[in-house]
Amino acid sequence: MMLDFTHDDISSDEVRRLQQIYEPLTRSVQNLIDATIRSQVDAATIAQAQEHIEAAMRRLRSRQIDGAFGVRYDSDGQSMAWGNVAMGLRNPIAPPLLVTHESPGKVTCDFRLGAAYEGPPGLVHGGVCALVLDHVLGQTPPVKPAMTGTITLQYLRPTRLGDLHAEAAVVKTEGAKTFAAGHIADDQGVTVTAEGVFIVPRWAWPTSD
Amino acid sequence: MMLDFTHDDISSDEVRRLQQIYEPLTRSVQNLIDATIRSQVDAATIAQAQEHIEAAMRRLRSRQIDGAFGVRYDSDGQSMAWGNVAMGLRNPIAPPLLVTHESPGKVTCDFRLGAAYEGPPGLVHGGVCALVLDHVLGQTPPVKPAMTGTITLQYLRPTRLGDLHAEAAVVKTEGAKTFAAGHIADDQGVTVTAEGVFIVPRWAWPTSD
Numbered sequence: 001m002m003l004d005f006t007h008d009d010i011s012s013d014e015v016r017r018l019q020q021i022y023e024p025l026t027r028s029v030q031n032l033i034d035a036t037i038r039s040q041v042d043a044a045t046i047a048q049a050q051e052h053i054e055a056a057m058r059r060l061r062s063r064q065i066d067g068a069f070g071v072r073y074d075s076d077g078q079s080m081a082w083g084n085v086a087m088g089l090r091n092p093i094a095p096p097l098l099v100t101h102e103s104p105g106k107v108t109c110d111f112r113l114g115a116a117y118e119g120p121p122g123l124v125h126g127g128v129c130a131l132v133l134d135h136v137l138g139q140t141p142p143v144k145p146a147m148t149g150t151i152t153l154q155y156l157r158p159t160r161l162g163d164l165h166a167e168a169a170v171v172k173t174e175g176a177k178t179f180a181a182g183h184i185a186d187d188q189g190v191t192v193t194a195e196g197v198f199i200v201p202r203w204a205w206p207t208s209d
Numbered sequence: 210m211m212l213d214f215t216h217d218d219i220s221s222d223e224v225r226r227l228q229q230i231y232e233p234l235t236r237s238v239q240n241l242i243d244a245t246i247r248s249q250v251d252a253a254t255i256a257q258a259q260e261h262i263e264a265a266m267r268r269l270r271s272r273q274i275d276g277a278f279g280v281r282y283d284s285d286g287q288s289m290a291w292g293n294v295a296m297g298l299r300n301p302i303a304p305p306l307l308v309t310h311e312s313p314g315k316v317t318c319d320f321r322l323g324a325a326y327e328g329p330p331g332l333v334h335g336g337v338c339a340l341v342l343d344h345v346l347g348q349t350p351p352v353k354p355a356m357t358g359t360i361t362l363q364y365l366r367p368t369r370l371g372d373l374h375a376e377a378a379v380v381k382t383e384g385a386k387t388f389a390a391g392h393i394a395d396d397q398g399v400t401v402t403a404e405g406v407f408i409v410p411r412w413a414w415p416t417s418d
Contacts, residue, residue, distance in 0.1 A: 060245060
């Protein structure tokens with residue numbers, strides 16, 4: 001069985017099957033990232049670990065796509081942005097940030113950030129908060145995909161590593177522009193707020209014909 | 210030999226030795242992240258790769274610090290933010306973003322973003338641009354560390370994956386606040402601009418006694 005994404009005729013069943021193959025691999029590599037940062041083993045043990053990592057990599061790279069993953073579509077037209085750094089099923093960097101559409105124009109996202117997302121000691125890097133809010137606010141426009149036009153972030157207090165929540169809602173729309181606002185919160189309340197303008201590219205506009 | 214960071218009496222020579230042990234491990238895991246996203250091998254080969262990854266993880270986790278890495282200091286007082294998501298030597302997520310201080314208040318950063326930082330197909334995720342600019346602008350204040358107060362990003366056009374450049378400079382300072390501005394550029398020019406206010410926490414202020 002080959003995992004060939006070069007044509008777009010994958011059925012929804014096949015997509016689910018592929019998810020079950022890839023998701024455990026992605027979670028293992030995410031776990032390995034955490035271990036790489038926190039390990040205190042000696043140099044000889046690190047060398048052994050590295051041999052295993054190189055062996056894993058040789059197997060994975062024995063057949064691979066050229067360049068980045070991009071976005072693929074299944075036979076129902078559902079998009080699979082599996083390489084996406086914020087929410088991609090195959091990207092170990094993605095926490096992942098999976099949003100729930102609560103109502104039209106309103107999204108929420110519960111996620112966990114561990115050692116790999118650290119800036120100041122014990123705290124989420126300010127730039128990671130920006131990545132989270134860019135992604136979450138970017139899910140509010142009624143048409144996908146939307147590109148960020150501008151975004152402003154205000155940091156009220158530090159965001160500690162651990163379980164976190166984000167949400168965003170549409171403030172208004174003007175043609176292809178969606179104005180959205182949102183925040184990140186921990187169990188003590190809001191830590192970072194954001195407002196931004198997101199633009200649906202002309203090719204993605206719904207047509208009337 | 211144990212890699213013990215629990216006390217802060219590591220000499221600069223020891224720090225260099227530790228860098229030589231950890232940096233290749235970090236680069237291997239970074240490479241593995243890319244392979245995880247781009248691989249097209251069959252399910253049986255993925256299972257083999259995953260066994261190697263689990264074996265590497267068991268070795269690394271056999272002795273590890275509690276929680277995140279934080280910031281450690283060598284005997285010269287040099288900080289080692291090796292877990293930092295933007296520039297940490299031990300964090301495979303960090304591209305890494307290593308800034309050069311061109312002159313007081315002026316920094317530049319050359320870096321490469323591959324498949325792991327993708328948003329739209331072939332393009333850098335807007336939130337990753339925000340992470341880069343938060344980090345680079347945050348290196349401009351005269352006193353370290355500085356926390357982000359506010360930051361505004363304006364996306365002029367898409368940023369393609371590949372070799373990129375960022376730079377930032379101090380616009381003005383007011384007490385503990387540094388106002389900075391900067392941008393990301395590819396070989397065709399500026400793609401994203403940013404301006405922000407960065408605040409040095411009170412405990413980090415230089416004292417006159």
